[in-house]
Amino acid sequence: MTRLLRVDDATLAGFAVRAGEGRASRELLGAELDAAADVLLLGDLDGPGPDRTAAAGALLAITRRVVVVPIIGERQHPINLARTLATLSNLHARRVGVAGSSATVLALLSRLFETWPLDAIVGDTETGVYVDDTRIVRIADPAFPSIGGPLTLPVDVDDKPVTVLLSPSGSAEPGVDVVWDGAAVPVWDTVVALGAGTDAVGARAAFGLGPSAPFATGTPAFAGAGRLDQV
Amino acid sequence: MTRPLVIGANVYDYGTDAGAWRAPGEDPLRIFGADFWRDAARTAEDAGIHAIFLADTPGLASNPAIRPSRLLEPLAALATVAAETEHLGIISTVSSSTNDPVELARRLLTVSAFSGSRFGWNVVTGVTGPAVPDFGYDSDPGREERYARAEEFVEAYSGFVDAVRDDTDYVHEGEYFGDSIRRHDLGVDPAIRALLPDVAPLIVQAGGSPRGRQLAAASAEAVFAAETVKETAAENAADLRQRAAELGRPAPLVLPGIHLVVGSTEEEAERRFELVHERGPDGYVLKRFTAMFGIDGSRLDLDAPAEDEIRRLSGDPSAAPIGFRKAIAAYGAAGNLTVRELLRYFAGFGHQLFVGSPERLVDIMTDWVDAGAADGFNLLFDTNPWGLREFAEHVTPVLRKRGLLAAPGDQPFTRWMREARR
Numbered sequence: 001m002t003r004l005l006r007v008d009d010a011t012l013a014g015f016a017v018r019a020g021e022g023r024a025s026r027e028l029l030g031a032e033l034d035a036a037a038d039v040l041l042l043g044d045l046d047g048p049g050p051d052r053t054a055a056a057g058a059l060l061a062i063t064r065r066v067v068v069v070p071i072i073g074e075r076q077h078p079i080n081l082a083r084t085l086a087t088l089s090n091l092h093a094r095r096v097g098v099a100g101s102s103a104t105v106l107a108l109l110s111r112l113f114e115t116w117p118l119d120a121i122v123g124d125t126e127t128g129v130y131v132d133d134t135r136i137v138r139i140a141d142p143a144f145p146s147i148g149g150p151l152t153l154p155v156d157v158d159d160k161p162v163t164v165l166l167s168p169s170g171s172a173e174p175g176v177d178v179v180w181d182g183a184a185v186p187v188w189d190t191v192v193a194l195g196a197g198t199d200a201v202g203a204r205a206a207f208g209l210g211p212s213a214p215f216a217t218g219t220p221a222f223a224g225a226g227r228l229d230q231v
Numbered sequence: 232m233t234r235p236l237v238i239g240a241n242v243y244d245y246g247t248d249a250g251a252w253r254a255p256g257e258d259p260l261r262i263f264g265a266d267f268w269r270d271a272a273r274t275a276e277d278a279g280i281h282a283i284f285l286a287d288t289p290g291l292a293s294n295p296a297i298r299p300s301r302l303l304e305p306l307a308a309l310a311t312v313a314a315e316t317e318h319l320g321i322i323s324t325v326s327s328s329t330n331d332p333v334e335l336a337r338r339l340l341t342v343s344a345f346s347g348s349r350f351g352w353n354v355v356t357g358v359t360g361p362a363v364p365d366f367g368y369d370s371d372p373g374r375e376e377r378y379a380r381a382e383e384f385v386e387a388y389s390g391f392v393d394a395v396r397d398d399t400d401y402v403h404e405g406e407y408f409g410d411s412i413r414r415h416d417l418g419v420d421p422a423i424r425a426l427l428p429d430v431a432p433l434i435v436q437a438g439g440s441p442r443g444r445q446l447a448a449a450s451a452e453a454v455f456a457a458e459t460v461k462e463t464a465a466e467n468a469a470d471l472r473q474r475a476a477e478l479g480r481p482a483p484l485v486l487p488g489i490h491l492v493v494g495s496t497e498e499e500a501e502r503r504f505e506l507v508h509e510r511g512p513d514g515y516v517l518k519r520f521t522a523m524f525g526i527d528g529s530r531l532d533l534d535a536p537a538e539d540e541i542r543r544l545s546g547d548p549s550a551a552p553i554g555f556r557k558a559i560a561a562y563g564a565a566g567n568l569t570v571r572e573l574l575r576y577f578a579g580f581g582h583q584l585f586v587g588s589p590e591r592l593v594d595i596m597t598d599w600v601d602a603g604a605a606d607g608f609n610l611l612f613d614t615n616p617w618g619l620r621e622f623a624e625h626v627t628p629v630l631r632k633r634g635l636l637a638a639p640g641d642q643p644f645t646r647w648m649r650e651a652r653r
Binding site: 009010012013014015016017019020021022023026047048049050051053054055057058060061062073074075076077079080083084086087088090091092121123125128129130131132133136138146147148149150151152153221222228229230 | 259364
């Protein structure tokens with residue numbers, strides 16, 4: 001049974017103050033978060049709020065097992081958002097998802113995660129080939145025709161950040177992994193007792209999801225010129 | 232007595248050299264693990280470095296097939312650096328052409344709060360490559376428009392931070408941005424507001440164009456300068472200080488970049504430079520050089536004086552930073568170098584290249600500071616984490632022995648930097 005908790009913006013601000021007090025304070029906070037839940041949903045359900053991807057990055061850096069799911073803030077550009085989530089997914093063992101109230105935005109993010117598959121990286125230091133660039137694509141999104149990437153870094157396409165639609169009703173669909181009624185998620189309101197958590201797992205495993213199913217279509221981003229002409 | 236230095240380290244992924252990702256003994260996937268950033272953070276802090284800085288472009292600026300660069304989102308990577316350290320500053324490039332000032336202000340205040348007021352924002356204007364349409368542009372908006380937007384962006388951003396500080400409504404009406412937000416909807420928690428003024432990100436600027444320099448004088452608290460000739464650097468620093476004084480502001484700290492290859496001896500450093508540099512793609516340095524100057528490479532005479540060739544063939548590519556172009560051209564002219572000789576110095580980048588021993592490096596640093604050309608330096612290692620470790624092992628002891636490493640104590644990085652200004 002996955003233990004979910006939502007951390008509202010005021011509590012997140014309190015976490016920021018604690019994190020800013022020094023390493024010992026951060027270690028204690030991280031231990032509390034790891035013990036409190038399997039998945040933390042970050043942010044208020046409405047209102048502008050601070051950016052929660054920044055909080056997600058800070059909390060992932062001080063925890064070892066809990067999965068962190070920031071609610072999309074107001075105005076953040078999908079490319080910047082997707083790039084941040086892709087970075088956090090790589091750095092922190094896939095322990096990140098993203099939640100929002102727009103299925104079309106979540107689908108765009110999910111498509112952007114497919115612009116550069118992690119297994120396209122060759123990393124051959126002898127031949128000097130870092131990545132198979134034929135697999136880096138600009139995706140096509142029906143709702144956002146001008147946005148296509150590619151992102152600046154790869155994503156494990158079998159284990160993409162989980163996309164969570166915050167809605168009282170609805171069902172999973174391509175680009176939306178999970179539907180939650182945000183109001184039904186318990187809210188973090190007290191300091192919890194420390195206890196032994198389970199081992200770290202990625203977001204998809206924490207949600208009981210299987211491998212991601214790629215669904216984006218795209219065209220090669222670097223076709224038509226020699227590699228040296230594209231440096 | 233030379234005043235103590237402010238030292239920043241640019242640890243943007245593999246390093247400044249195009250061969251960095253292929254450096255012997257390094258894992259080509261190393262930058263994707265949090266341990267890479269934790270290790271860099273600890274190494275830098277233990278070495279007495281004051282900040283880690285990540286340069287960035289908002290999209291893939293080039294094909295990573297043969298030279299990966301600036302892949303990770305810097306704020307996300309720096310969160311790990313901050314978590315691992317107590318005093319080390321974290322500075323990130325974020326472009327004004329690909330963000331919203333209110334959204335960014337909220338985001339950066341959050342980053343800064345979690346770090347303990349150790350965050351700096353390097354304001355750049357770039358948007359290149361495939362990212363251009365992603366951010367709503369039909370084509371590269373061009374330098375003038377990018378700077379016009381940046382100037383208003385910084386004004387709007389600062390207005391928002393002021394509104395948070397004063398707990399007032401935020402109103403901005405301009406050519407690029409317009410907003411009216413009631414104070415209850417600012418979206419910054421009172422607990423964060425209470426951390427002002429320290430939690431307000433340090434403003435850093437790096438533009439070398441006249442408009443960029445004016446923006447720096449008007450808004451920056453530190454400047455990452457591209458300089459290769461001490462006398463020119465001193466003139467530019469004096470100009471910046473004068474511009475700031477005319478605006479009634481303390482002068483930004485001037486931190487020229489040094490593309491650094493250091494070893495315990497001159498010979499060791501030279502071997503190291505060759506070892507990494509020869510792993511770069513064939514023709515890469517020349518390609519970067521011609522792109523930066525807007526030169527048709529087929530017309531370039533490699534054995535002619537660089538100054539003449541640059542004057543004869545150079546264009547003004549909008550996306551290429553003026554500061555780097557001026558700095559490299561100045562070095563070629565000052566040394567009367569051929570194009571071929573200048574290419575080695577350029578090495579694919581644009582900052583001052585130093586290959587040598589720690590003692591000679593520290594002599595140069597001291598000389599520049601004494602001449603008024605610098606308040607410190609922004610170091611760019613040829614490869615990471617190797618170059619960073621070499622600095623810690625060889626250069627830090629020399630700096631400490633000479634009393635040149637400033638110690639910020641327990642005050643937050645932002646406050647320490649602000650108080651270090653002239």
